[in-house]
Amino acid sequence: MILTIVQLLLVLGLMVLVHEFGHFAVAKLCGVRVETFAIGFGKRLIGFRRNGTDYQINVLPLGGYVKMAGEIPGEDTSNDPGELNNHPRWQRILIALAGPVANFILAFGLMAGAYMLHHEVGEYVTGPAVTDYTSPTTPIAKTGIHSGDTIVHFDNIENPTWEDVLNHAALNPNQTVPFSFVHDGQRTNTSFFIPSKDSDKFSLDSALALGFVPKMQNTPLQVLTPAPDSPAQRAGLKPGDQIVSIDGLEIRSIPALRSYLTDQKGKPAILDVIRDGQDLHLAITPQLSDVGDGTKAYLMGFRAVDPPVKIERLAFDKSLAASWEFNRKNSLLIVDVLKGMFQRHISVRNLSGPIGIAQVVHEAASIGWMPLIETMAKISINLGMFNLLPVPILDGGMIFFLIIESIIRRDFPMHVKERVYQVAFVCLVLFAAMVIFNDITKLPFFAKLKS
Numbered sequence: 001m002i003l004t005i006v007q008l009l010l011v012l013g014l015m016v017l018v019h020e021f022g023h024f025a026v027a028k029l030c031g032v033r034v035e036t037f038a039i040g041f042g043k044r045l046i047g048f049r050r051n052g053t054d055y056q057i058n059v060l061p062l063g064g065y066v067k068m069a070g071e072i073p074g075e076d077t078s079n080d081p082g083e084l085n086n087h088p089r090w091q092r093i094l095i096a097l098a099g100p101v102a103n104f105i106l107a108f109g110l111m112a113g114a115y116m117l118h119h120e121v122g123e124y125v126t127g128p129a130v131t132d133y134t135s136p137t138t139p140i141a142k143t144g145i146h147s148g149d150t151i152v153h154f155d156n157i158e159n160p161t162w163e164d165v166l167n168h169a170a171l172n173p174n175q176t177v178p179f180s181f182v183h184d185g186q187r188t189n190t191s192f193f194i195p196s197k198d199s200d201k202f203s204l205d206s207a208l209a210l211g212f213v214p215k216m217q218n219t220p221l222q223v224l225t226p227a228p229d230s231p232a233q234r235a236g237l238k239p240g241d242q243i244v245s246i247d248g249l250e251i252r253s254i255p256a257l258r259s260y261l262t263d264q265k266g267k268p269a270i271l272d273v274i275r276d277g278q279d280l281h282l283a284i285t286p287q288l289s290d291v292g293d294g295t296k297a298y299l300m301g302f303r304a305v306d307p308p309v310k311i312e313r314l315a316f317d318k319s320l321a322a323s324w325e326f327n328r329k330n331s332l333l334i335v336d337v338l339k340g341m342f343q344r345h346i347s348v349r350n351l352s353g354p355i356g357i358a359q360v361v362h363e364a365a366s367i368g369w370m371p372l373i374e375t376m377a378k379i380s381i382n383l384g385m386f387n388l389l390p391v392p393i394l395d396g397g398m399i400f401f402l403i404i405e406s407i408i409r410r411d412f413p414m415h416v417k418e419r420v421y422q423v424a425f426v427c428l429v430l431f432a433a434m435v436i437f438n439d440i441t442k443l444p445f446f447a448k449l450k451s
Contacts (some may be wrong), residue, residue: 008358013040013064015103015380018444019387020066023095023101027068030091033082036067052082068095096395096402096448099134103384104327107377111326111405114373115319120309122216125163129154130215131181132256133249135263138211143190145181147256148215148251152187162214166207169194208255216253216307220274223302230301235271235284237302244272254304261286261298323409330378334385353432355439392424 017039024037033052038044040058047056058064070083079087084092124130134141145151154160155168155177168177172194179192194210207214220242226232241304243251247269251257261269266286286298314322318389352360357379364375390400405411 004358004362007361008354011361011376011379012354012357015106015376015383016023017064018102018106018380019099019383020064022098022100023068024066025093025102026098027066027084030087030095031082032084032087032091033069033070033080034066036065038066039064041065042062089406093402095397099395100384100387103380103387104331106418107330107380107384108323108327110373110377110380111323112319114152114370115314115322116316117313118370118371119312119314119319119322121312122214123308123310124214124216126310128163129160129162129165132213132215133251133260134213135211135259137263138209138259139195140192143179143181144183144188144190145445146183149181149183151179151181153178153189165212168206190411208259213253213256213259215256218252221251221254221257222305224305225303227301227303230299231284231287232300232302235282235300237271237273237282237300238275241277241280242274246271248272252306254439258297258299261300264298266298326374326377327381330381331385334382350434353435353439355436392420392427393428397419397424 020037024034027034035052036056038054038056038058040060041064042060044056044058047054049055068084069080070077070085077083084095086278131145131147131149131151131346133147134145134149151165152159154165155172157164157168160168174193174195176191176193178189180187180189182188193286223232223237223241223243224238225239226237243257245251246257246260247264249260251260264286266288268283268285271282271284273282284300288296288301289301290301291297291299361372361375361379364371387394388396390396390397392398392401401412401417
């Protein structure tokens with residue numbers, strides 16, 4: 001537990017410190033007097049003053065803060081040009097934006113640097129384009145391809161890899177391409193139309209939606225951990241179990257398993273499992289659950305061991321492109337989650353507070369440095385996106401007020417701002433308490449108490 005707490009303090013501390021440095025740097029550039037730049041909270045331990053700013057290290061190492069002259073509603077104001085509120089609104093908007101932008105820059109830099117040193121690619125990506133489960137409801141099924149078939153021609157590539165298939169699909173949006181596959185030793189030559197709403201990027205997710213489900217490994221799926229109170233746990237699945245087949249159908253990837261469960265619409269299934277060399281048959285009933293992007297799907301509720309990967313180092317330009325894609329996808333995922341919460345598709349119980357974040361950080365750190373960096377980048381993106389919400393006392397709330405004031409060409413009365421900020425503070429405290437309570441209810445000891 002002590003190690004987990006230390007890991008959380010270091011990771012969150014870095015995220016918050018970078019966020020506050022963004023505010024600090026732009027405030028200084030705009031000529032705002034920064035009274036305090038602090039690392040940590042609470043009692044001041046050490047520090048020094050320079051150019052009117054008290055640089056200090058405090059007793060509680062939970063990030064840090066920046067105190068600018070005149071920024072807190074209710075403070076005594078003057079005509080001092082160094083006070084925040086005496087600067088043009090556009091400068092105050094830039095200062096508010098600087099914190100979240102610093103978090104986005106940190107996430108981008110972390111992933112770009114990581115990809116230059118260590119980029120994991122599934123071995124199946126550069127291997128033969130062998131299909132896993134092919135859903136009969138998908139567009140690709142209309143060509144007659146089946147589970148376990150091999151794509152031997154795609155566009156102008158003979159014997160393509162899955163990487164070739166994805167790349168050439170990206171080059172031919174809304175086009176029909178030559179397409180051949182081998183089934184039971186017999187070749188079929190046909191063609192396939194590639195619909196695409198986004199011609200700039202054809203991803204694995206795009207391929208899955210069309211029915212292209214790669215066979216990601218030759219060995220059975222191996223259970224890493226069943227989720228608490230999930231169909232997998234109730235069925236008796238245990239860590240290390242190997243799932244040979246479901247209802248007699250050989251499955252070699254999680255996307256294939258999800259596709260099959262979707263087609264079965266939650267019907268009970270029989271898993272053929274190998275445990276310690278013994279064959280077992282387990283009955284399981286999938287459950288319709290949130291998948292984290294605002295949608296629901298039939299899931300069993302277990303985490304599988306990742307497919308085999310190969311490690312490579314990306315060139316500088318490719319690492320930047322990969323980092324951009326990572327940050328774009330995770331930012332849009334946060335937007336989808338917020339949208340799902342407003343539409344009541346996603347429960348607020350899915351949100352994680354300090355305890356949940358600590359568990360994720362500890363798990364990532366125990367796996368290796370690459371998962372830890374990915375987790376840090378995701379937390380930094382989350383922090384940036386959260387602070388852009390138009391909620392008073394957050395950066396987004398300040399930006400929202402400044403934009404409204406710019407439109408009406410006058411400032412809101414200070415007593416109105418004070419009351420709004422007080423109400424917003426209480427609401428955020430209650431929200432934080434609810435999220436922390438959710439974290440506690442997910443802990444194993446709490447589940448034991450309930451049972």
